[in-house]
Amino acid sequence: xxxxxxxxxxxxxxxxxxxxxxxxxxxxxxxxxxxxxxxxxxxxxxxxxxxxxxxxxxxxxxxxxxxxxxxxxxxxxxxxxxxxxxxxxxxxxxxxxxxxxxxxxxxxxxxxxx
Amino acid sequence: xxxxxxxxxxxxxxxxxxxxxxxxxxxxxxxxxxxxxxxxxxxxxxxxxxxxxxxxxxxxxxxxxxxxxxxxxxxxxxxxxxxxxxxxxxxxxxxxxxxxxxxxxxxxxxxx
Numbered sequence: 001x002x003x004x005x006x007x008x009x010x011x012x013x014x015x016x017x018x019x020x021x022x023x024x025x026x027x028x029x030x031x032x033x034x035x036x037x038x039x040x041x042x043x044x045x046x047x048x049x050x051x052x053x054x055x056x057x058x059x060x061x062x063x064x065x066x067x068x069x070x071x072x073x074x075x076x077x078x079x080x081x082x083x084x085x086x087x088x089x090x091x092x093x094x095x096x097x098x099x100x101x102x103x104x105x106x107x108x109x110x111x112x113x114x
Numbered sequence: 115x116x117x118x119x120x121x122x123x124x125x126x127x128x129x130x131x132x133x134x135x136x137x138x139x140x141x142x143x144x145x146x147x148x149x150x151x152x153x154x155x156x157x158x159x160x161x162x163x164x165x166x167x168x169x170x171x172x173x174x175x176x177x178x179x180x181x182x183x184x185x186x187x188x189x190x191x192x193x194x195x196x197x198x199x200x201x202x203x204x205x206x207x208x209x210x211x212x213x214x215x216x217x218x219x220x221x222x223x224x225x226x
Contacts, residue, residue: 018131042203042217042219043205043219044219047219091157093157099207100146100207100214101163106157107157108156
């Protein structure tokens with residue numbers, strides 16, 4: 001298995017633009033997580049899906065952020081409109097059995113909003 | 115909620131020595147803890163986990179110790195190698211429905 005695949009690896013966009021980050025979890029995993037990593041705040045859980053259903057989105061910072069999981073092999077995290085403070089590395093992770101087991105992380109998407 | 119922190123942002127050790135990375139947590143109800151390793155430019159990678167019904171768990175060259183009395187856990191790496199250079203994160207349960215709360219990380223530097 002290729003592991004968790006995220007795209008793009010790097011994204012530079014102008015403030016106000018819409019940004020869509022993509023994730024393909026490991027085949028067979030039923031849980032998917034989106035995390036954001038910054039120097040100031042470390043690694044933060046944004047949203048957690050189980051069997052394609054959002055279970056906990058309490059970490060989503062505001063309404064500008066939305067996430068979807070239309071099927072078991074694909075998820076998106078969208079920011080609209082983007083702001084400079086959204087600049088961070090966004091990680092997608094997947095696991096089998098929820099949050100309290102080993103999760104496998106993707107390589108991340110480094111987002112820069114100018 | 116859970117607050118997880120690390121005692122030192124940077125730890126420098128000699129190659130071949132043992133490393134100990136410490137972590138404190140605040141939520142006494144936390145019952146699951148996990149250590150991740152993150153190399154530069156990569157996503158976190160699972161090292162070892164432990165549940166609250168255990169005090170110690172060993173893996174290959176790594177040991178995690180959990181002291182529930184003082185809400186402290188540590189990661190011990192035996193015979194540190196250059197490839198162990200990375201940022202190490204501890205994370206604990208209690209951050210919401212199946213949500214893990216991550217600490218800020220300790221940067222482990224291996225001196226030749």
